[in-house]
Amino acid sequence: MNDESTTKPDYSVEVEIHDSAYFKVVWAHGLRYRPYLIDRGDVQAVSGQIRDQLSALVGNALRREREIALHNDNAVEAANKDEHEIMETLIERCAELFEVLFRCAPGSSATQAYVHEHIRDKIRGERSGKSICFLVKPRVYVPWGLLYDGTLAPDADPTNPDDYAGFWCLKHQISTVFDALASPSDFVVTYDNGVFQTLSIGDAAEFTKAELVLKECLEEQGAIDMLRKRHGSPATTSETLIKAWTDCERTLGLLYFFGHADAKNIGFSATDTISVVKFKNVLIKSGTSPRCLVFLNGCYTTNPDENGTFLEATGRDGFCGYIGAETEVPATFAFRFGLAFQCLLYRGLEVVEIMSQLRRKHWPLSLVYGLYGFPHVSVTHHPEIGKVALPEANYSTGPLGERIV
Amino acid sequence: MNQNLPRLNRGPREWPTQPYKGFSSYGPNDVPLFAGREPQVVDFARLVGEPNTQLVLLQGATGCGKSSFLRAGLIPFLEGRLRGFEFRKEKEEGRPSKAVFIRSTDEPLQKLAEETFKLACEGYSFTSPVGEEQVNLSEALFNETLMDDFTRRVINQPSSLVESLRIIAAALPVILVLIVDQGEEVLSLSSGRDVENRRAKYFQFLASFATSNFPLKLIIALRTDHFGVFYNNIRRRSSERMNIVDYLLENLGTSQLLEAIKRPTERRPVLDYPPPDYGFEFDEGLPERIVQDLSKTAEMGGLVGGNCRYCKWCVRRYTNRRRSVGDRGRLHRKTILSLGRSKHN
Numbered sequence: 001m002n003d004e005s006t007t008k009p010d011y012s013v014e015v016e017i018h019d020s021a022y023f024k025v026v027w028a029h030g031l032r033y034r035p036y037l038i039d040r041g042d043v044q045a046v047s048g049q050i051r052d053q054l055s056a057l058v059g060n061a062l063r064r065e066r067e068i069a070l071h072n073d074n075a076v077e078a079a080n081k082d083e084h085e086i087m088e089t090l091i092e093r094c095a096e097l098f099e100v101l102f103r104c105a106p107g108s109s110a111t112q113a114y115v116h117e118h119i120r121d122k123i124r125g126e127r128s129g130k131s132i133c134f135l136v137k138p139r140v141y142v143p144w145g146l147l148y149d150g151t152l153a154p155d156a157d158p159t160n161p162d163d164y165a166g167f168w169c170l171k172h173q174i175s176t177v178f179d180a181l182a183s184p185s186d187f188v189v190t191y192d193n194g195v196f197q198t199l200s201i202g203d204a205a206e207f208t209k210a211e212l213v214l215k216e217c218l219e220e221q222g223a224i225d226m227l228r229k230r231h232g233s234p235a236t237t238s239e240t241l242i243k244a245w246t247d248c249e250r251t252l253g254l255l256y257f258f259g260h261a262d263a264k265n266i267g268f269s270a271t272d273t274i275s276v277v278k279f280k281n282v283l284i285k286s287g288t289s290p291r292c293l294v295f296l297n298g299c300y301t302t303n304p305d306e307n308g309t310f311l312e313a314t315g316r317d318g319f320c321g322y323i324g325a326e327t328e329v330p331a332t333f334a335f336r337f338g339l340a341f342q343c344l345l346y347r348g349l350e351v352v353e354i355m356s357q358l359r360r361k362h363w364p365l366s367l368v369y370g371l372y373g374f375p376h377v378s379v380t381h382h383p384e385i386g387k388v389a390l391p392e393a394n395y396s397t398g399p400l401g402e403r404i405v
Numbered sequence: 406m407n408q409n410l411p412r413l414n415r416g417p418r419e420w421p422t423q424p425y426k427g428f429s430s431y432g433p434n435d436v437p438l439f440a441g442r443e444p445q446v447v448d449f450a451r452l453v454g455e456p457n458t459q460l461v462l463l464q465g466a467t468g469c470g471k472s473s474f475l476r477a478g479l480i481p482f483l484e485g486r487l488r489g490f491e492f493r494k495e496k497e498e499g500r501p502s503k504a505v506f507i508r509s510t511d512e513p514l515q516k517l518a519e520e521t522f523k524l525a526c527e528g529y530s531f532t533s534p535v536g537e538e539q540v541n542l543s544e545a546l547f548n549e550t551l552m553d554d555f556t557r558r559v560i561n562q563p564s565s566l567v568e569s570l571r572i573i574a575a576a577l578p579v580i581l582v583l584i585v586d587q588g589e590e591v592l593s594l595s596s597g598r599d600v601e602n603r604r605a606k607y608f609q610f611l612a613s614f615a616t617s618n619f620p621l622k623l624i625i626a627l628r629t630d631h632f633g634v635f636y637n638n639i640r641r642r643s644s645e646r647m648n649i650v651d652y653l654l655e656n657l658g659t660s661q662l663l664e665a666i667k668r669p670t671e672r673r674p675v676l677d678y679p680p681p682d683y684g685f686e687f688d689e690g691l692p693e694r695i696v697q698d699l700s701k702t703a704e705m706g707g708l709v710g711g712n713c714r715y716c717k718w719c720v721r722r723y724t725n726r727r728r729s730v731g732d733r734g735r736l737h738r739k740t741i742l743s744l745g746r747s748k749h750n
Contacts, residue, residue: 014489017456018619018620019571019617019618026578026579028487032579033578034538035575035578107575109575109577109578114535122534138456138457181447181450181454183486
């Protein structure tokens with residue numbers, strides 16, 4: 001193991017189930033640190049509470065949008081106040097997750113002092129922008145990007161990400177990877193824009209609704225047209241998806257889904273869905289084709305399930321993981337976020353950088369998205385799509401659309 | 406980009422001095438010569454690497470190359486590229502060398518207990534970002550200070566070895582993999598008294614180990630003809646869900662044999678190695694002819710010990726003969742015919 005060297009990511013941390021009570025945690029910074037155990041129940045409980053707060057944040061934003069439309073100023077003011085409180089509670093939970101991550105359980109090889117001094121405090125002392133990758137095993141469903149180190153100023157402004165600098169996802173480049181054999185040195189993947197292919201799939205009605213909302217927005221219409229011209233129209237049934245997959249999987253770099261979803265299914269309509277199991281059995285990459293990133297832009301796609309989720313389904317040969325949502329997402333917001341993501345890919349940015357940019361720009365609802373894939377995936381700069389202008393607006397300020405649950 | 410090719414540990418990239426192995430197994434220094442098995446190595450590594458996998462049964466015919474597959478295929482693959490796996494190693498001059506293959510014999514539980522005792526006594530040293538570290542594993546010994554006492558405890562209570570291994574797994578910064586070789590010996594050897602009881606204790610341990618799930622793996626390599634009985638002996642001891650998988654290592658097929666024969670004459674870099682320079686090449690169609698001859702002999706039941714073992718032997722003889730007759734680097738069929746038949750067919 002002394003062949004390890006410092007490359008991207010700067011830090012990796014393996015988290016896996018040790019037994020019914022504990023996760024085993026092994027940090028590495030080039031070389032590995034001593035392992036330690038953390039309380040599995042605490043991690044899972046606080047992860048659930050974080051998702052609850054994100055759900056409350058989305059619900060409150062939707063409520064505020066309705067009140068704005070009704071010109072109900074008092075109710076809008078109340079929603080703004082609630083948002084502040086929801087963010088406060090969210091930070092408390094995320095700070096608790098941080099505490100739990102570095103709290104040694106009995107039976108650990110490393111001492112508490114070792115973990116605090118040599119690992120936690122070392123990372124605290126790092127300059128921002130470090131790539132930190134959580135390498136997780138099955139049934140470890142934790143929103144690691146939302147770890148929060150620090151306290152929140154009482155006058156923090158929920159619309160200003162700079163007031164929430166304790167979030168690791170703002171300070172560093174955080175990713176989570178599930179792949180038993182993935183090696184950190186695999187995480188740098190660069191596609192040639194000449195062959196990079198995106199396959200869009202999802203619910204036709206949701207695509208249409210979102211595009212209708214944006215029909216006046218010339219920049220986004222231009223981006224939609226350009227991507228469609230290059231990659232074709234979305235596959236909007238499971239049958240067309242399977243045919244399209246067979247046709248293009250050898251050059252496919254991104255599978256982009258937009259529509260109804262949950263932890264175990266993605267939907268094309270109320271009656272046409274693809275389960276995690278079917279996703280795994282049907283969407284298979286052939287041996288020589290490049291790895292494919294998946295963006296599951298629907299509700300709850302990163303939520304836990306004891307029988308397996310898209311984390312496992314996209315953490316296998318031919319895939320490099322996925323981007324998903326920790327809770328429900330409003331349709332128009334989600335559509336715009338996904339469109340911006342696809343355009344930024346052609347600017348030559350790495351996926352983890354794109355997520356960082358979008359998280360900051362479309363704060364705070366951007367917090368619902370988590371990167372559960374290889375962090376350093378990129379496409380070479382495309383001179384045409386790469387210069388597509390995107391709106392300056394923060395998508396969290398609306399229009400949001402309805403939940404796509 | 407081919408994500409499936411095994412990537413290897415860093416270090417000097419030198420080809421072994423001999424292009425073929427004869428009857429000996431491939432070892433950690435023969436990685437570039439170990440050809441034709443890459444897809445199986447990746448498949449098997451994925452099985453072993455699955456977090457839900459605890460116990461792995463690697464089955465194959467005698468001489469199909471199980472040891473080579475492990476030493477020159479699986480081990481370099483899993484230990485390479487920061488994957489976080491590590492096999493228990495022998496120590497030479499205080500430094501880890503080749504992986505320990507625990508010989509099953511008819512007392513495998515005792516052998517495993519002895520190896521665990523040694524590991525726990527030695528502890529585990531590694532270099533962390535903090536510096537040199539020594540992990541104390543003595544907790545896994547349950548206050549036993551003598552190997553005999555520890556072994557007796559394990560034999561009386563096989564599940565205590567599972568507990569020892571669990572303690573070790575929690576303390577190591579890597580996922581440790583242990584290998585038991587000649588696994589069938591627990592069934593095929595029957596020397597000594599109390600054979601049935603010893604077998605029963607071993608399979609109790611395996612059942613208990615397979616129903617647990619912690620980051621430490623045990624691979625048992627055994628002959629296919631004993632696999633069914635072996636597997637059944639584990640399964641029937643517990644009704645709980647077991648984290649056990651098996652993998653059949655088949656004899657090399659035609660294309661794989663060809664790849665293995667041609668590998669030392671490659672003109673391109675192989676894995677992370679430069680192109681080999683063994684100073685010979687085959688006459689056109691000769692490797693295909695060798696494979697054809699081997700297949701015929703195998704069909705007639707003339708190969709004992711698997712075609713890959715025989716293949717290694719005869720190709721090695723060809724190349725040795727070529728060197729002795731100074732054939733300017735090209736091997737012809739007449740040279741081969743002059744070699745005669747192997748004593749092993």
